[in-house]
Amino acid sequence: MGSAYFRTGTPNAVQTAIRWDPANPEYYDALGTLIHLYADRGNSNEIVQLYQNATRLSPHDAQFWADLGAAYDWAGRSNDALDAFLHAQRLFPNSPEINWRLANFYVRAGKAPDALRTLELVLQEDGTAGRRVFTLATNATRDKNALLKMLPAQSTVFFDYLDFLIERGDIAGAELVWDRVLQLGLPFDLRQAFPYVDALIQHAELGQMSKVWSALAQRFPAQVQLPVHSSNLVTNGGFESEILNGGLDWRVFPIEGAVVSLDSVGVLEGAHALRITFDGSRNLDYGHVFQYVPVQPKTRYRFSSHMRMHGITTDSGLGLQVCDAYNLGNIFVSSENLVGTSGWSEQHAEFTTFADTRLLLVRVIRPASGKLDNQIAGTVWIDDIRLTSGSQ
Numbered sequence: 001m002g003s004a005y006f007r008t009g010t011p012n013a014v015q016t017a018i019r020w021d022p023a024n025p026e027y028y029d030a031l032g033t034l035i036h037l038y039a040d041r042g043n044s045n046e047i048v049q050l051y052q053n054a055t056r057l058s059p060h061d062a063q064f065w066a067d068l069g070a071a072y073d074w075a076g077r078s079n080d081a082l083d084a085f086l087h088a089q090r091l092f093p094n095s096p097e098i099n100w101r102l103a104n105f106y107v108r109a110g111k112a113p114d115a116l117r118t119l120e121l122v123l124q125e126d127g128t129a130g131r132r133v134f135t136l137a138t139n140a141t142r143d144k145n146a147l148l149k150m151l152p153a154q155s156t157v158f159f160d161y162l163d164f165l166i167e168r169g170d171i172a173g174a175e176l177v178w179d180r181v182l183q184l185g186l187p188f189d190l191r192q193a194f195p196y197v198d199a200l201i202q203h204a205e206l207g208q209m210s211k212v213w214s215a216l217a218q219r220f221p222a223q224v225q226l227p228v229h230s231s232n233l234v235t236n237g238g239f240e241s242e243i244l245n246g247g248l249d250w251r252v253f254p255i256e257g258a259v260v261s262l263d264s265v266g267v268l269e270g271a272h273a274l275r276i277t278f279d280g281s282r283n284l285d286y287g288h289v290f291q292y293v294p295v296q297p298k299t300r301y302r303f304s305s306h307m308r309m310h311g312i313t314t315d316s317g318l319g320l321q322v323c324d325a326y327n328l329g330n331i332f333v334s335s336e337n338l339v340g341t342s343g344w345s346e347q348h349a350e351f352t353t354f355a356d357t358r359l360l361l362v363r364v365i366r367p368a369s370g371k372l373d374n375q376i377a378g379t380v381w382i383d384d385i386r387l388t389s390g391s392q
Contacts, residue, residue, distance in 0.1 A: 025057035044075035062092035066101050096126035112141040116150040124152045130160035155186040166199040190220045194246030237385040239272045250291045257282035268306050268383035280377030290363035300390025303333045304348035312339045312378035316369040325359040
């Protein structure tokens with residue numbers, strides 16, 4: 001009978017369940033929670049008494065002790081609250097929920113070091129708790145070094161925190177996290193670092209971006225290419241390596257009507273060329289294959305590329321464009337608009353960057369056609385894209 005009333009879930013029903021089964025601690029704990037929710041029904045002393053009954057009947061249940069701690073806290077009995085929370089933690093030291101509640105108590109009590117130490121335990125045991133832990137921790141203290149010490153030596157936690165800071169626009173804090181990852185030598189996947197590279201590009205922190213890319217090249221030499229002295233500044237310009245889709249490598253944004261792949265047939269040189277096939281279903285304004293390239297201001301550069309076509313329709317074909325990544329209207333190179341079918345042809349140009357040019361955008365482009373017959377079909381191959389300093 002007590003169980004039947006308890007399943008109803010209302011305060012009156014749970015009180016009836018207690019009358020039928022007064023030795024069941026779960027009923028007292030649940031009633032305390034319900035009365036707390038229905039704050040107009042009872043006072044803090046009544047709620048404390050209910051949780052005390054639960055802990056008396058089941059003294060080894062950590063959750064009941066944590067609920068009692070919350071009741072003491074609500075009643076203004078801070079010392080008793082701390083004792084109850086610590087008792088719950090001793091009973092279940094690795095519980096993310098118990099430690100989360102204790103950490104919240106520490107924050108409310110103004111005990112930031114204790115809160116951070118307890119939140120570290122939450123992070124160690126709950127891989128999904130990152131965002132709420134980071135939010136609570138940053139509310140507890142602005143000490144970035146203390147927040148870093150809170151993080152357990154797990155790469156997933158560090159990168160979750162890095163992403164959290166990026167979303168908040170805290171690039172200085174993100175740099176501290178990145179440096180700590182490198183200092184600890186934590187293992188991680190290359191692509192985990194790409195959001196940080198993107199944030200540095202967005203905030204024009206190009207010096208730090210170059211340092212990060214160099215560090216990634218040292219960590220992942222088989223995947224990340226760095227230009228050596230007097231060589232091509234375009235990463236993977238011959239498309240011989242896998243496209244990383246991030247960092248300073250090529251990026252390919254999927255779009256209906258076009259398929260991008262690496263092709264090993266009929267290449268200009270090496271093992272692969274980039275292949276883009278259009279299915280003739282759309283009048284695409286295409287710019288979905290691109291790469292960021294750091295450069296120096298007021299410097300002469302040489303750009304070259306090779307393309308071949310098969311059955312490219314419409315009056316608006318494919319070309320390559322080089323422009324300022326932060327001001328797309330500053331176009332330095334716009335290659336010939338190629339249509340139809342043709343063998344390999346080279347496009348080349350020389351240009352000088354402006355005084356404020358520090359990052360270029362190299363991209364494949366196809367402007368949308370203004371004609372009636374405007375849905376593009378056919379295939380283009382691109383290979384051997386080069387950007388070198390004019391002094392070389």
